[in-house]
Amino acid sequence: MSKSKVGKTVESLGDYLRExxxxxxxxxxxxxxxxxxxNPYLSQIERGLRRPSAEVLQQLAKALRISAEQLYVQAGIVSPDAxxxxxxxxxxxxxxxxxxxxKQSLLDVYQAFRSSSPTTTPLVDPPAAVVVPDQGHQPIEGEQHG
Known part of the structure; x- marks a missing residue:
């Protein structure tokens, strides 16, 4: 297994879970x-060979009586800072x-937007509402006049 950022995160998750x-x-x-x-799946998670879903992390947190949020941070699913x-x-x-x-797709998109959006951009006023002048009532086909 390569030592990519994901690999290190998963390994540290495994170490954390074992601890x-x-x-x-x-x-x-x-x-x-x-x-x-x-049992084999949990063993693979602890050894850093598998990356569990958020649902599995939640089940593990409940069984360990710890915060699911902390496991999400350890797994790299949730940002530890903001x-x-x-x-x-x-x-x-x-x-x-x-x-x-x-869930994973939404998290990926959200994190991509956060990492690409500059934090110093001033807020821009929204465009003014477009006012359409009243052109009178146009009868709808089939409408009965009374």
Whole structure:
């Protein structure tokens, strides 16, 4: 596995999960059972070979009795710095109507917009409303006049 940014994030997530599991005095098998994931899958997450979905992270956090938000940060899903960004990201992740694929797509787009938008751009006044002069009532076809 290459040592890309994602790889390092996943490895640090695995280390963090292992640390949390050990401090909770749970075996790999016990945590997997409580979180509703397979033992081999959890092992792969801890070793940095798999990147779990936000839903799996939420299940692991619940089983470990820790903040799901902290796992999202460790996994690189949620920004650790900006509070406003974090609340938007958490809202996306918490939406039960969205699939995991849609959640990830929305997060990618949101993060792309945040990274490309300059923070010093002054707010621009919105364009003035366009006023259309009243041209009288035009009868609609089939309308009855009374």
């Amino acid at each position: 949390q599991r050990v401090s909770a005095q749970l075996s790999l098998r016990q945590l997997a059972e409580q979180a509703g994931v397979s 509070t406003e960004a974090r609340s938007v990201e958490l809202a996306i992740l918490g939406d039960p109507e969205l699939s995991e694929r849609h």
